Amino acid sequence: MDFHPSEEQAAAAALAARIYRDLATHERLAAAGTGSDAELWKALTAAGLTSAVEEVGLLGLVLLLEEQGRTTAQVPYAATCAYGILPVAAHGSPEQRARLLPALGSGEAVATGAFPARRAFTATPEGRLTGTAPAVPWLREATHVLVPDRDRALWLVRTDAPGVATRPVETTAPWSAGRLTLTGAPAERLGGPDAHDAVLAAARTAFAGLQAGVCAGSLARAVEYTSTREQFGRPLSTNQGVMLRAADAYMDTEAIRVTAYEAAWRIDEGLPAREHALTAAWWASEAGKRVVHAGQHLHGGMGADLDHPVHRHFLWGRQLDAYLGCGSELLSELGALISEGEDA
Incomplete structure (x- = not known):
């Protein structure tokens, strides 16, 4: 690539x-x-x-x-x-x-998606959807929600349509999230049978890219802080333990970035990319946690201040970890996908 x-x-x-x-x-x-x-x-x-x-x-x-x-x-x-x-x-x-x-x-319309749905919604042949998603990011701002049904078909639902109820919920990161409840809500079908997997792979890749930025921002703040904060007459960044922790965070951030780039490039080129999207999501979830924890830890006592800018990166990184799916879930799905390919 x-x-x-x-x-x-x-x-x-x-x-x-x-x-x-x-x-x-x-x-x-x-x-x-x-x-x-x-x-x-x-x-x-x-x-x-x-x-x-x-x-x-x-x-x-x-x-x-x-x-x-x-x-x-x-x-x-x-x-x-x-x-x-x-x-x-x-x-x-x-x-x-x-x-x-x-x-x-x-910007007149704002979209979001009820992913991961975990077979939460059912659809009638006439396109009426029923089900609940406990936390949808940016739902409070959205005019349209992309909803997958139990058969993995995709439907677009207007948030102001009859049978649609939303209620604010608070998540780790301040993402204007909400609970989505559909009761026979009218919807329009989007795409054919292959659309679900393609959209999910692209979304996982996109949010992995977001996590790469969150981690890069956290690390940049930690580097700036440890380079200017002195202890015993020298910057904290000269301590070997600080350097090693920052180096590990840098390598993790680059791993998230490169796997997201590869998955995105393959999708743009029309190449098979489901495994690559899952790999990017796994790195974003597992490595992302490590990086934002390191960023907060390298700030020392300042990292415990909930009003400090680095704390926002910590919250976003943890929310993206939860949103992408924990590492074991992603590895299980990736393993099943690889196994299917070997059996074919």
Whole structure:
């Protein structure tokens, strides 16, 4: 694979980094509480960084989500792209693409997904859905929810439709999450029988990219802190134990990044990628935990301050670990997938 981004991908990532750096400050994030930053979301959509995902592909999205993760910016960017723009662009009918993509690209519509569903929803032949998802990220901001049924078909549900009930829930990270309850809610089918696995693989890859950014941001804060904080007349960063812990965190972060890049590239190229997406998700889950714990630990007593910026990275990293699925679950699924391939 080619690890070098295209000019369009690099330009989009640089623009996103500048917007996040200017607007996703610690003070603004603290003021946002558990909701999204409306001004930041407007700036991203006005700059064309949401609609650009159609052009830059999944690898471009991973690069963009790295920049979001570095600042833990509270906007429904990952959810809208992973469960809205990319699925509709790849699996939607011409009518669905014409109707939904402009609204999603402009920020007028916000999408999220009821993943992992664990066979929680049933669908009638007429497209009426029933079931409950206990915690859906960014549901409080969403206009559309992508819902998989027990037969792994995908359905788009409007949050203002009859039979749809949402209730706020609090998760580890402030992701404006909510409980979704459908009672015979009307829905429209999205894609065919292969859409579910393709969308899930892309979403896992996208959120792994987000985790790579969260870890990179946590490590950057730890490096800055240990380089300026002195103990016994010298910076903490000169201590061997600190250097080794930071080095391990760096290697873990790079492992998350490279596996996410590989999975995204393969998906963009139309190559088989389910195993690669699961590998990226496993690294993001297992290594991500280690990195955000290390970032907080390297801050010493400051890392215990719930108001310190590094604590946000800790919360996001743990939430992404829970959202992607614990390591044993992902390894079990990966093993079953490999076994199926060997038996074929």
